[in-house]
Amino acid sequence: xxxxxxxxxxxxxxxxxxxxxxxxxxxxxxxxxxxxxxxxxxxxxxxxxxxxxxxxxxxxxxxxxxxxxxxxxxxxxxxxxxxxxxxxxxxxxxxxxxxxxxxxxxxxxxxxxxxxxxxxxxxxxxxxxxxxxxxxxxxxxxxxxxxxxxxxxxxxxxxxxxxxxxxxxxxxxxxxxxxxxxxxxxxxxxxxxxxxxxxxxxxxxxxxxxxxxxxxxxxxxxxxxxxxxxxxxxxxxxxxxxxxxxxxxxxxxxxxxxxxxxxxxxxxxxxxxxxxxxxxxxxxxxxxxxxxxxxxxxxxxxxxxxxxxxxxxxxxxxxxxxxxxxxxxxxxxxxxxxxxxxxxxxxxx
Amino acid sequence: xxxxxxxxxxxxxxxxxxxxxxxxxxxxxxxxxxxxxxxxxxxxxxxxxxxxxxxxxxxxxxxxxxxxxxxxxxxxxxxxxxxxxxxxxxxxxxxxxxxxxxxxxxxxxxxxxxxxxxxxxxxxxxxxxxxxxxxxxxxxxxxxxxxxxxxxxxxxxxxxxxxxxxxxxxxxxxxxxxxxxxxxxxxxxxxxxxxxxxxxxxxxxxxxxxxxxxxxxxxxxxxxxxxxxxxxxxxxxxxxxxxxxxxxxxxxxxxxxxxxxxxxxxxxxxxxxxxxxxxxxxxxxxxxxxxxxxxxxxxxxxxxxxxxxxxxxxxxxxxxxxxxxxxxxxxxxxxxxxxxxxxxxxxxx
DNA sequence: GTTAGCACTCCCAAACGTTGAGTGCTAACA
DNA sequence: TGTTAGCACTCAACGTTTGGGAGTGCTAAC
Numbered sequence: 001x002x003x004x005x006x007x008x009x010x011x012x013x014x015x016x017x018x019x020x021x022x023x024x025x026x027x028x029x030x031x032x033x034x035x036x037x038x039x040x041x042x043x044x045x046x047x048x049x050x051x052x053x054x055x056x057x058x059x060x061x062x063x064x065x066x067x068x069x070x071x072x073x074x075x076x077x078x079x080x081x082x083x084x085x086x087x088x089x090x091x092x093x094x095x096x097x098x099x100x101x102x103x104x105x106x107x108x109x110x111x112x113x114x115x116x117x118x119x120x121x122x123x124x125x126x127x128x129x130x131x132x133x134x135x136x137x138x139x140x141x142x143x144x145x146x147x148x149x150x151x152x153x154x155x156x157x158x159x160x161x162x163x164x165x166x167x168x169x170x171x172x173x174x175x176x177x178x179x180x181x182x183x184x185x186x187x188x189x190x191x192x193x194x195x196x197x198x199x200x201x202x203x204x205x206x207x208x209x210x211x212x213x214x215x216x217x218x219x220x221x222x223x224x225x226x227x228x229x230x231x232x233x234x235x236x237x238x239x240x241x242x243x244x245x246x247x248x249x250x251x252x253x254x255x256x257x258x259x260x261x262x263x264x265x266x267x268x269x270x271x272x273x274x275x276x277x278x279x280x281x282x283x284x285x286x287x288x289x290x291x292x293x294x295x296x297x298x299x300x301x302x303x304x305x306x307x308x309x310x311x312x313x314x315x316x317x318x319x320x321x322x323x324x325x326x327x328x329x330x331x332x333x334x335x336x337x338x339x340x341x342x343x344x345x346x347x348x349x
Numbered sequence: 350x351x352x353x354x355x356x357x358x359x360x361x362x363x364x365x366x367x368x369x370x371x372x373x374x375x376x377x378x379x380x381x382x383x384x385x386x387x388x389x390x391x392x393x394x395x396x397x398x399x400x401x402x403x404x405x406x407x408x409x410x411x412x413x414x415x416x417x418x419x420x421x422x423x424x425x426x427x428x429x430x431x432x433x434x435x436x437x438x439x440x441x442x443x444x445x446x447x448x449x450x451x452x453x454x455x456x457x458x459x460x461x462x463x464x465x466x467x468x469x470x471x472x473x474x475x476x477x478x479x480x481x482x483x484x485x486x487x488x489x490x491x492x493x494x495x496x497x498x499x500x501x502x503x504x505x506x507x508x509x510x511x512x513x514x515x516x517x518x519x520x521x522x523x524x525x526x527x528x529x530x531x532x533x534x535x536x537x538x539x540x541x542x543x544x545x546x547x548x549x550x551x552x553x554x555x556x557x558x559x560x561x562x563x564x565x566x567x568x569x570x571x572x573x574x575x576x577x578x579x580x581x582x583x584x585x586x587x588x589x590x591x592x593x594x595x596x597x598x599x600x601x602x603x604x605x606x607x608x609x610x611x612x613x614x615x616x617x618x619x620x621x622x623x624x625x626x627x628x629x630x631x632x633x634x635x636x637x638x639x640x641x642x643x644x645x646x647x648x649x650x651x652x653x654x655x656x657x658x659x660x661x662x663x664x665x666x667x668x669x670x671x672x673x674x675x676x677x678x679x680x681x682x683x684x685x686x687x688x689x690x691x692x693x694x695x696x697x698x
Numbered sequence: 699g700t701t702a703g704c705a706c707t708c709c710c711a712a713a714c715g716t717t718g719a720g721t722g723c724t725a726a727c728a
Numbered sequence: 729t730g731t732t733a734g735c736a737c738t739c740a741a742c743g744t745t746t747g748g749g750a751g752t753g754c755t756a757a758c
Binding site: 138145154238239240251258 | 486487489491493494499501503509511513586587588589592598599600603604607608611
């Protein structure tokens, strides 16, 4: 039996009114307020009866006897799933910001996080795309000086990684050229699974005295494809926005929340969850206890996946109070996604 | 007339006791406490008289009549300059952490910030080294696919920067090789001032049809040497530590402080100040209003400059309450500096 | 110069009363 | 049967009062 079946139209209207008012004020909503707010023209007494029913059904609750009602998690969920309709939300500045040539993905991500935080007045997080199952596109070894070799690795999606490795055996220009050719011929276009022992041992034979270099390079290639740069690439912005919402800004809660935003590995859990239980549209809403991170049980989190061409995917998240403006957040995210999409597609110069 | 002259030995002992106690408890210190604490064997009444003098001289103050005394900014300053002697402080984990091959400066910095925050229980910030006036060490152009050229630029100090640029004119392997040779011959070892119009125009002539590529590359080189990656490379950690100190953790203050830590451009002001008014040892202490950032007037900030070989310098900062454990912080910083120094010097493989 | 003693100040926390918003229930009405 | 007015009741929030405790400044005696 779906939620809809339990509620007649009037109950829905009232629930909607309660939640909307609560989203704005953050204060428990009383029957008189609703009686005047809606165009149902019902007295507060009638509303009280209905509210009593709604409470019994679990959509709203009282913080204490003789206070107004606030939405329960279930109430929010119903609102998000059934009632809400998105606004058309302008994402200010986004075009300007993105069109301004950004050559490092990192920078783009930081800017996006900032943008989102500013637009929504909530905290924003964004994870760098994960290059899982990507192919190697290009390798280049260069001699920077007599002792060091610069390794540049380009993975499909134009993710670039460089490392310095020390030279132990003598290596002249010709040897270097050969190594470069060897590496590129052997490895280009392969995924990490395809670089197996057979490929590796054949390369080592061909590399002869420089097989130690090959070894080192392979380690780096593996790291590059896996994308494990040791630190989880997650950027956050607007953490201080949570101070705007009294229900989150007492010392205890604020500390934990901001701590979570600072400690990126906790956010990783969130992202993993998003990716594992992904829904159709790619946008998900976690309300209260639904969140996979315990420290955020007093919040709501809205996440979306973005695509950076060539199958690179990352996650964006907005973290705010349960009474966040879901309509605004959802439409802002959707809007951002499409804008990002078109611009990035065009940007494939 | 120096501070010392105003104070006899007993006053210094008492001042020291007051400050030390306050550093631990964060509560105003009364005369009776001091009377028992010190080995002066004086009654509280006597202490009261001395405290009255100390207050008149501006070293301590009362939050209100009939409360104990707390140190004034001047008191802290006196403590830091005159009384304090550093502890030998172990920086746990530092060796392990740094010895673990870290190939990207960025990562190293993040780890150091984290380390400092954990060790001190204050907030830590660290700025990436600024490459001002550095020389170009190496350039490499490679053809990644038919439409894109990968530019890798290495600046002295082994800072690596890469960009993709589009190819407009036909470019075969031989042309690419020539371009590479041309660029390296013309530019290597030059600082940004030395790359003048003469050098540029000569290169363009030699580059012939590919002078647009040269143009693009030069832009990137300039950016790389200047190190202006648009975003200020400042990392912070342990912002939530400030919640451990009640005098900083009320909503208003906490929000502003964390906001400042989040908004890196404000921190830049701090760093600039450090660099302009640098003292001998390289370690500086800002107490309260001395801080160049207004939002930190309730804090103390301890900064130090580190050197990453080849003249690359950056700044580390610890931000905490005025009653921070100066001895610990100073010695931790000094310790970190030397360890960092030796390890980095050795690490120049 | 040092100390004991005392009156005084002021913060803090608990106790108390008041207020007002909001509820649940009942009885009357259409 | 659904709606409404009315009323008693509840409870958080707020302001006031009160007592206690920590700490001071001053005075007088040692």
